[in-house]
Amino acid sequence: MYTLDLNTRDFLQNYWQKKPLLIKKAFPNFEDIITSDELAGLACEEEVSSRVVVTTENDCNIHQGPFEDYAQFGERNWQLLVQALNHWYPETNDFIQAFRFIPDWRFDDLMVSFATPGGGVGAHIDNYDVFIIQGEGKRQWTVGNKGQYASKNNSTTTPLIEGFEPIIDVILEKGDMLYIPPGFPHQGQTITTAMSYSMGFRAPSQQELFSEVADNLIDNNAGLTRFTSQDEPPVAGLISQAHQQGMMDLLKDILQDPNHYQALLGKVLSQNRFDLDICEPEENYTSPDLKEALSQGASLYRIGGLKVLQVENDPNHRLFINGEQIDFSNIENKVVQDVMSTFVDQLQFDNTSCQSLCKMDNVSAIILSLLNKGYYYLSE
Known part of the structure; x- marks a missing residue:
């Protein structure tokens, strides 16, 4: 210790x-x-x-x-x-x-x-x-x-x-x-x-964030609103101050919209610069496989370096893991925040904790998905 x-x-x-x-x-x-x-x-x-x-x-x-x-x-x-x-x-x-x-x-x-x-x-x-x-x-x-x-x-x-x-x-x-x-x-x-x-x-730079914003807009075919104006400058070759500010406001509208930036930040900040030791199983785990392993005393471990993040004030019940969104919306509202917080906080779950989580079918399904992605593994 x-x-x-x-x-x-x-x-x-x-x-x-x-x-x-x-x-x-x-x-x-x-x-x-x-x-x-x-x-x-x-x-x-x-x-x-x-x-x-x-x-x-x-x-x-x-x-x-x-x-x-x-x-x-x-x-x-x-x-x-x-x-x-x-x-x-x-x-x-x-x-x-x-x-x-x-x-x-x-x-x-x-x-x-x-x-x-x-x-x-x-x-x-x-x-x-x-x-x-x-x-x-x-x-x-x-x-x-x-x-x-x-x-x-x-x-x-x-x-x-x-x-x-x-x-x-x-x-x-x-x-x-x-x-x-x-x-x-x-x-x-x-x-x-x-x-x-x-x-x-490390924290992302402006350059890195703008690059991710641009990639995200292209990937999602978003950010298609074009600049419009009420007044035009008297000189044809002049970019007026009002036009300059109006175009920058288009960017500001995107950057200040939580519906856009929360998912973007969750994706970007949950990724790693260095390769992870992904532990994908040779064959996908099934629900009976998981139950059998837990009955034999197995515990659940997060692979080294894996980031499991939650975005504060996110209206969606989701976590971000290695650049992916993991949906927790099927879990009962009265326990979903506690379950998500547990995944964020814990690097490992002992056998008792894991068995308790798996009593909820939807949580068990999430654990199976994480095991089959190689993000978590079972071990004694």
């Missing part, structure tokens, strides 16, 4: 997306979630996103996985990074639970690194929030203030920057945690062979 020693109310009020924070012994008695050998084995898999970063004097060289061996990298100045460990390694669930004071829709992934002495990624700036938790070994981290920074070697393609004046300079040891909001430059360097865990939280 991973217990985070943090006043979450104070953190959200004073630090979240505002300024960096160092928390020594944030996880007392912390134990590594995965061994370095297991991590190296995962990076051999085609489906898993991994890379090795080799630190040189003036730059970093990136090698994309999968990897068959690591001897080519030597004993110093490199680190292995594996993205979305939570998608492939169920043992991460307890650790992730400690961070659910932040909404699930923001959670991007749990990235894990194994680093040799001297390994690092260089000074850089991220556009997302990150919590860095130290496992075995020691790493030195420096964090600077927001500002304008030159790209490394004047390159237009590198995320690295030339450097910054530290406002935090610390050596992280096992159980220590560093929070870094978007826009703050930072750099980590490995002192002794080390394991580190990065919890990333």
Whole structure:
């Protein structure tokens, strides 16, 4: 069990997306979630996103996985990074639970690194929030203030920057945690062979949202209202201020209509950047199959990384799972909100809870559908 020693109310009020924070012994008695050998084995898999970063004097060289061996990298100045460990390694669930004071829709992934002495990624700036938790070994981290920074070697393609004046300079040891909001430059360097865990939280940009809005309008053949006007400008080549505002109002009408944006946000925010380990059964489960499994003591588990979201004030009884709408409207009105909240909150259902849910035929049908999509699985 991973217990985070943090006043979450104070953190959200004073630090979240505002300024960096160092928390020594944030996880007392912390134990590594995965061994370095297991991590190296995962990076051999085609489906898993991994890379090795080799630190040189003036730059970093990136090698994309999968990897068959690591001897080519030597004993110093490199680190292995594996993205979305939570998608492939169920043992991460307890650790992730400690961070659910932040909404699930923001959670991007749990990235894990194994680093040799001297390994690092260089000074850089991220556009997302990150919590860095130290496992075995020691790493030195420096964090600077927001500002304008030159790209490394004047390159237009590198995320690295030339450097910054530290406002935090610390050596992280096992159980220590560093929070870094978007826009703050930072750099980590490995002192002794080390394991580190990065919890990333990301929000969509304007560009991403507008792209999704456009795709959604096209897919649903919506947004067909054309601009009309009462007055025309006296000069033929002039786009009047009234016409400019009128056309923008067409967009505003769409963006302010919950009937449009609620489904859009539910779909977009329930999707993942990294592949999920979908557990589709070889043959579809039937109702007798489910009853038999539960009678044998099985519990129901959500696959790693799956987002199950509800949109507040949604007039429809539905959840959004991996970009899909899951309809709960056939469930009795007096219990439907409780059932939906249970699916949103729980990463797993023990046997007793699952049997209780399955007493309602319509809920049992939803569970069967989720099992057959590979979003949930049964296990003892």
